[in-house]
Amino acid sequence: MTLSCPVPRVETERVLLGHGSGGQLMAELLTEVITPELGLTGPLEDAALIGLDQVFSTDSYVVTPRFFPGGDIGSLAVHGTVNDLAMRGARPIALSLAYIIEEGLPISELREITHSAAAAARAVGVPIVTGDTKVVGRGAADGLYITTTGVGVRLRDAWPSAVSAMRGDLVLVSGPIGQHGISILSAREGLGFEAEVFSDSRPLHELVAAMIAAGGADVHALRDPTRGGLAGSLNEIAAASEVCVEIVEADVPVPAPVAAACDLLGLDPLHVANEGCLVAFVAPASVDAVVAAMRALPEGAGTTIIGEVTHGVPGRVLAHTLVGSSRVVDVLVGEQLPRIC
Amino acid sequence: MKYLQEYRDPVLARRLLAELRATATTPWTIMEVCGGQTHTIVRQGIDELLLAGIRMIHGPGCPVCVTPLETIDKALAIAARPDVIFTSYGDMLRVPGTSGDLLSLKARGADVRVVYTPLDAVRIAQENPGREVVFLAVGFETTAPANAMTVLHAASTGVTNFSVLVSHVLVPPAITALMDEPDTQVQAFLAAGHVCAVMGWTEYEPIAEKYGVPVVVTGFEPLDLLEGILMAVRQLEQGRAEVENQYARAVRRSGNTAARDAMRRVFQVTDRTWRGIGPIKASGLALSPEFARYDAETRFAVGDLVTRESPDCIAGDILRGTRVPTDCAAYGRTCTPRTPLGAPMVSSEGTCAAFFNAGRTLEHR
Numbered sequence: 001m002t003l004s005c006p007v008p009r010v011e012t013e014r015v016l017l018g019h020g021s022g023g024q025l026m027a028e029l030l031t032e033v034i035t036p037e038l039g040l041t042g043p044l045e046d047a048a049l050i051g052l053d054q055v056f057s058t059d060s061y062v063v064t065p066r067f068f069p070g071g072d073i074g075s076l077a078v079h080g081t082v083n084d085l086a087m088r089g090a091r092p093i094a095l096s097l098a099y100i101i102e103e104g105l106p107i108s109e110l111r112e113i114t115h116s117a118a119a120a121a122r123a124v125g126v127p128i129v130t131g132d133t134k135v136v137g138r139g140a141a142d143g144l145y146i147t148t149t150g151v152g153v154r155l156r157d158a159w160p161s162a163v164s165a166m167r168g169d170l171v172l173v174s175g176p177i178g179q180h181g182i183s184i185l186s187a188r189e190g191l192g193f194e195a196e197v198f199s200d201s202r203p204l205h206e207l208v209a210a211m212i213a214a215g216g217a218d219v220h221a222l223r224d225p226t227r228g229g230l231a232g233s234l235n236e237i238a239a240a241s242e243v244c245v246e247i248v249e250a251d252v253p254v255p256a257p258v259a260a261a262c263d264l265l266g267l268d269p270l271h272v273a274n275e276g277c278l279v280a281f282v283a284p285a286s287v288d289a290v291v292a293a294m295r296a297l298p299e300g301a302g303t304t305i306i307g308e309v310t311h312g313v314p315g316r317v318l319a320h321t322l323v324g325s326s327r328v329v330d331v332l333v334g335e336q337l338p339r340i341c
Numbered sequence: 342m343k344y345l346q347e348y349r350d351p352v353l354a355r356r357l358l359a360e361l362r363a364t365a366t367t368p369w370t371i372m373e374v375c376g377g378q379t380h381t382i383v384r385q386g387i388d389e390l391l392l393a394g395i396r397m398i399h400g401p402g403c404p405v406c407v408t409p410l411e412t413i414d415k416a417l418a419i420a421a422r423p424d425v426i427f428t429s430y431g432d433m434l435r436v437p438g439t440s441g442d443l444l445s446l447k448a449r450g451a452d453v454r455v456v457y458t459p460l461d462a463v464r465i466a467q468e469n470p471g472r473e474v475v476f477l478a479v480g481f482e483t484t485a486p487a488n489a490m491t492v493l494h495a496a497s498t499g500v501t502n503f504s505v506l507v508s509h510v511l512v513p514p515a516i517t518a519l520m521d522e523p524d525t526q527v528q529a530f531l532a533a534g535h536v537c538a539v540m541g542w543t544e545y546e547p548i549a550e551k552y553g554v555p556v557v558v559t560g561f562e563p564l565d566l567l568e569g570i571l572m573a574v575r576q577l578e579q580g581r582a583e584v585e586n587q588y589a590r591a592v593r594r595s596g597n598t599a600a601r602d603a604m605r606r607v608f609q610v611t612d613r614t615w616r617g618i619g620p621i622k623a624s625g626l627a628l629s630p631e632f633a634r635y636d637a638e639t640r641f642a643v644g645d646l647v648t649r650e651s652p653d654c655i656a657g658d659i660l661r662g663t664r665v666p667t668d669c670a671a672y673g674r675t676c677t678p679r680t681p682l683g684a685p686m687v688s689s690e691g692t693c694a695a696f697f698n699a700g701r702t703l704e705h706r
Contacts, residue, residue, distance in 0.1 A: 014448040024679055189457055250351065265457070266432075316700070323354040323563050325386025328700020333679045334435075334444075 018334020022227030022273075025334045043162045043240035046084040046223065049154065055090035057081055058149040066113065066143060068187040070179070070198030071275075073146055074117035079203050079275060080226070081150040082124050086208040087222040087278065089158025095121060096149040098132040102141040113144065124203045126150075155209060157216035164220040165241035165281040169309040172280045172287075174207060174294055175200065175302035177230050178258035181272035186261065195257040200276030207300045211280065214293035218286035224278045228331060231270040233279050234317045235331045241281075244312030247329070249319045251306045270319075270329060271336050281309065348562030357567040358390055361574060368394025369577050370526045371570060372519075372662050374512060375481075375533030376403030376691065377561045383695040385563045387570075395574065398526065398662030399692040401515050402533055404480035405432050406660060406684040406691045407615045412508040413438035415643040416477050419506065420451045422641065426469060428462040429477040430484075431455045436687050439648055459491035459505075466495070466503035475637045478505040483535045485509045485626055486600035489607035492628070492635050504637040507627055510613055512536050513544045514624035519661060520552045527662060529573040531559040531566070534588035539604075541596030545584045553582045560588040607632050616684055617656035656683035659692050666693040667701060 019025045030044065047057035061077040071079075082092045097117060101110065121128050183199040185191065204224060211219050221241065223233040230252070238245045254262075254269045262269045276299065282290050287305070294300030312318060317329040373379060379399040382388050388397040401407055417438045420427035427443070434443040434453065447453040452472075456462050459476050466474035478488040488505065495503045512533060519525055532545055537558045545556045555576035559569030569587040576583060586592055606629070613625025628636045638644040654671055658664040666672045666685070676682040678694050685691035 014445070016444055016448045018444065191457060318700075321385040321563075322349045322351050323358070323385050323387055323390060323567070324351065325390050327384060327386050328698075330698050330700065335431075 016334060021332065021335040022232050023332035023334050027331075044236075045162055046087040047090065047150075047152070049088060053154045055085050055088045055152040055154055056150070057084040057152075058147065059084060060145060060147040062142070062145050063184060064142060065184075065187050066109070068199055069183045069196055071201035072113060072116050073144065074113035074115070075120035076199075076201050076275060077146040077148045078117050078120035078124065079201050081148040082126065082203045082205055083224045083275075083278070085150045085152035086203075086205040087160065087224055088152075089155050089160045089208060089212055089219070089222070090152030091155055091209065092124060092126040092150050092152045092205055094129045094151045095126055096130045096132075097128050098147040099134065100141050100145040101133065101135045102143050103135055103138045105143055110144070117146075120203070124205065155212045158208075158212045158219070159217050160219050160222040162221055162223065162237050162240035165237050165243050165245075165309055166220055166283065167243060167309050167311065168284055169220055169281040170284060170287045170305050171234070171245060171247060171307040171309070172282060172291065172294070173230065173253065173277055173304055173306055174204070174280070174300045175277040176253045176255045176258070177225070177274055177277060178254055178262065178269040178272040180275040181229070182258050182261045184273075185265075191261075195260075197255070197257050197261065200274055202276040202299055204276065204278055204299060207278070207294060207297050210293040210297055210300070211290050215282055215286035215290040218283035219280060219290065220283060221281040222278055225274050227273050229269070229271040229273055230279060231268070231317065231329045232331050234329065237279075237281060238317050239315045242314040243309045244314060244316050244318065245307060246310050246312060246318045246320065246326075247307030249321050251304060253302055253304050267336055271332055348560070348564040350564065353564055354567060357564065357571055361395070361567065361571045362392060364571065364578060365395055365574050366578060368396065369528050369574055370396045370398060371529045371531060371573050372398040372400045372527040373531040373559070373566070374400040374402040374516065375531075375536065375561075376406070377535070378531060378533065378559065378566060379403070379692055379695050381561055381563060381566055383699045383701075386699070387563065387566055391570070395570065397570075399659070399665075399695075400519070400530075400662055401615065401618060401660040402481065402512065403685065403691045404484065404510070405436055405687055406656070407510055407618065408433070408436065408479045408508050408684070409614045409616045409648075410438060411614070411646065411648040412479070412506065413442075414440070414648045415638060415646050416443065416506055417441065417446055418643050418646060419475055419637055419641045420446055420453050422473075424473050425641075426452045426454060426465055426472050426474045427477070428454050428456045428459075428465060428474060430479075432687065433477055433479060435681070436684055437681055459488050460494060463491055463495050463498070463500055463503055466500050467498075470502060472502065473640070474503050475641075476503070476505050478507045478509065481510055481512055481533070481536050482539045482604070483533070485604050485608065486539055486597070489603040492607045492632050493603060495635065496632065504635045504640050505628070506637040507608070508613070509608065509626035510615065511610070511624050511626065513548060514621050515615065515618075516548055518618070518621045518624070520548070520554065522661065524663060527554065529555040529557070529577055531569045531573065532556050532584075534558055534560040534565070534592055537586075537588065537592045537596065539597050539600045541594050542584050542586065542592070543594065549582050549584050555582050556584045558584070558586045558588050558592050560591065615660070617660045619657070654683040656685050656693075659685055666696040669693075673697060673702060
């Protein structure tokens with residue numbers, strides 16, 4: 001019996017789709033190709049603090065399909081950037097909206113998406129003050145890509161940062177996880193699950209404002225777990241803050257339809273994207289006040305304590321499993337690939 | 342979907358563990374055959390809770406892991422053709438072949454698409470009449486019926502620009518080969534519930550009898566596995582070697598006759614090489630002559646492509662269950678899910694990836 005395995009050639013020359021998935025590949029691309037050229041050091045945050053009070057963030061949206069249960073690319077582009085600002089404790093004050101449009105996109109669709117983005121911005125109370133429109137030839141883009149950039153003002157006593165989680169902090173999530181990713185997957189692949197799953201896309205700036213009002217500087221770290229999911233956000237904070245994060249798997253709120261879809265496809269809900277919930281690291285003294293403030297708002301009604309920061313190995317995220325054992329929660333390499341069976 | 346929370350109840354889990362510890366009087370070695378079971382065991386840390394000297398060996402039941410390098414190379418050769426749309430289940434895309442993987446090929450311009458059912462591949466063929474659509478048909482008796490039904494569907498709808506690259510494998514011959522190994526340590530098997538949902542368990546009765554090993558048909562949820570292990574230990578303690586069914590909510594003794602009929606019509610049993618293990622007689626499925634026109638190997642003339650595997654990792658020992666990933670010098674160092682040296686590091690069902698993703702390090706040795 002011969003025992004053998006081949007040595008694969010690791011792809012280093014071309015960008016793979018997985019480089020954009022928020023996992024290890026993306027981290028490599030950032031740390032090896034992009035940030036050294038820019039001379040950037042330090043942790044990568046959702047938004048940058050400029051001076052003491054200005055917060056700045058940008059994000060591009062390439063979601064397919066453009067319309068999905070619970071939202072569309074227009075409202076998502078507003079919510080996403082508003083939320084990135086909010087994760088640094090900022091109130092958004094202005095947004096830009098830039099389009100890259102593929103030749104052939106129905107004007108009616110562009111109008112509908114713009115209407116949706118405008119409505120989302122009005123609901124947040126932030127004006128869209130500038131923008132850009134480019135059209136590229138058929139095949140050079142997939143329908144419509146949107147980039148939004150946001151400027152915000154840091155709230156008083158708000159210093160949340162990925163580097164600031166501390167031993168003893170409790171870890172909160174503001175609501176059920178996995179809904180956005182499963183909603184997109186279901187709409188894109190026409191999977192037709194028994195119960196339709198709706199994206200959780202929504203703005204979180206008011207939730208953050210309420211948290212800061214209740215907990216101030218005791219709100220140590222905030223992240224909205226988009227690509228890479230909750231596992232990605234927890235690992236980023238554990239690494240940047242050099243702490244060990246331990247969560248209780250049974251306490252992580254996974255809606256039944258999301259759990260069922262993940263089970264069918266062989267996906268892990270901890271790795272599925274969200275667009276309307278956040279994970280927070282809060283000092284124990286303020287946890288009760290922060291949780292109460294969060295639960296008083298609809299977007300924080302499902303707030304749950306899922307774990308804490310412990311004395312364990314710095315940079316590691318552990319999950320206590322249902323049967324009473326534990327395992328490491330890692331980040332994905334690239335895209336989460338559905339399992340065969 | 343029902344049957345999720347019911348089989349993940351922490352209180353019942355603790356009760357089963359206590360019963361297991363009370364039942365086992367000596368150490369036992371049990372192999373779970375299926376990669377899905379390995380995934381649950383390692384993800385939940387079940388094997389670390391067993392104590393009482395019960396050792397779980399993770400068997401060869403990951404379809405991604407055992408698909409031979411040659412099949413991957415054939416897939417790469419076919420997918421590189423400009424006239425081809427190559428379709429596959431997601432986790433086959435990162436399996437390393439000799440010259441790369443399907444994801445890298447895709448980044449270089451090949452039309453490689455993930456599908457969730459092989460029927461989608463037929464639909465893509467219908468939507469692209471000017472192109473050839475190929476589906477990579479791998480896996481055990483679990484995926485074979487759907488692939489058989491797909492070939493029948495293509496035949497009945499007259500779709501001709503569709504073909505399958507087949508590398509199906511069968512569980513009972515692999516178990517038999519493992520038991521024939523002189524150094525085998527396996528004393529009982531947890532048979533794969535989903536395989537038995539299709540095939541039933543009559544094939545396992547002669548194996549249990551001939552080798553004196555208990556076989557427990559087991560499901561995939563944490564409580565399924567704990568109960569399956571408990572049933573196997575009870576048999577071992579009582580000196581019995583029978584086939585028992587833990588997964589009664591899904592498996593009947595005769596299996597799924599319609600699924601088996603479709604398989605029998607479309608496929609025929611053939612010798613198959615298992616990656617990391619080697620050739621096993623009558624251990625695979627190939628298209629039967631009636632459906633040979635759907636064979637991608639002949640359609641794209643890659644049948645002669647022969648690949649030699651180089652001996653660089655201990656995947657074979659791991660698939661046979663004689664060693665665990667943390668015994669491997671490359672594990673977690675040169676071999677990670679980002680840079681897999683062997684297939685068990687690729688799929689989350691693969692033993693090495695399951696260990697790695699659960700954060701098991703060499704300190705577990």
